[in-house]
Amino acid sequence: MITVRKAREEDIIAVTELERQCFSRPWSYQSFVFELQSGDSWFSVALMDGEIIGFAVLHRFVDEGELFNIAVSEKMRGRGVGDRLLCDIIEGAKKHELKKIFLEVRKTNEPAKSLYKKHGFEVCGLRRNYYDDPKEDAIIMEKRVFEDRKEENP
Numbered sequence: 001m002i003t004v005r006k007a008r009e010e011d012i013i014a015v016t017e018l019e020r021q022c023f024s025r026p027w028s029y030q031s032f033v034f035e036l037q038s039g040d041s042w043f044s045v046a047l048m049d050g051e052i053i054g055f056a057v058l059h060r061f062v063d064e065g066e067l068f069n070i071a072v073s074e075k076m077r078g079r080g081v082g083d084r085l086l087c088d089i090i091e092g093a094k095k096h097e098l099k100k101i102f103l104e105v106r107k108t109n110e111p112a113k114s115l116y117k118k119h120g121f122e123v124c125g126l127r128r129n130y131y132d133d134p135k136e137d138a139i140i141m142e143k144r145v146f147e148d149r150k151e152e153n154p
């Protein structure tokens with residue numbers, strides 16, 4: 001059975017290993033510990049039979065959030081784990097009453113772009129040569145999450 005819950009300190013070694021498998025410039029163990037201990041982060045993990053199979057990290061900047069990271073282990077992709085993690089992150093953003101979530105994604109990362117579009121993210125910008133290994137542009141995407149009354153009824 002697949003479950004999604006908030007990350008704990010004992011998850012970080014497995015999360016760091018999964019990060020290393022998924023990205024050419026992986027985050028360090030210490031970066032994940034920092035996010036875990038930050039009061040401004042929403043850090044979720046997905047597990048199957050006690051094994052970490054995915055994670056996602058949202059960081060709050062005042063009333064907006066940035067999706068720093070989301071990944072699912074290669075063998076578990078295409079089974080709805082990314083969907084569940086992103087739903088959990090969006091719920092977290094709603095609880096924190098964040099107005100928007102931003103993210104950056106490699107221009108050619110079709111699975112991730114498709115996942116984000118499915119969850120209501122729209123392209124709002126481009127950062128040229130943002131990524132290394134290989135050098136690539138980043139697409140910036142945003143999703144409106146929570147609108148306060150003033151904005152709903154101006």
Ligand SMILES: CC(C)(COP(=O)(O)OP(=O)(O)OC[C@H]1O[C@@H](n2cnc3c(N)ncnc32)[C@H](O)[C@@H]1OP(=O)(O)O)[C@@H](O)C(=O)NCCC(=O)NCCS
Pocket residue numbers: 022069070071072073076077078079080081082083084104105106109110111112114115116118
């Ligand atoms: C992006 C990623 C997290 C998706 O996780 P996943 O568990 O495979 O995704 P799901 O099975 O929940 O699929 C959800 C949606 O993602 C999109 N998607 C997933 N795999 C896809 C693929 N191979 N091609 C196109 N779209 C895909 C689809 O929109 C899918 O919805 P659908 O099934 O209704 O078509 C996963 O591919 C991954 O870990 N990639 C490597 C790390 C990465 O690039 N992270 C993003 C950094 S910005």
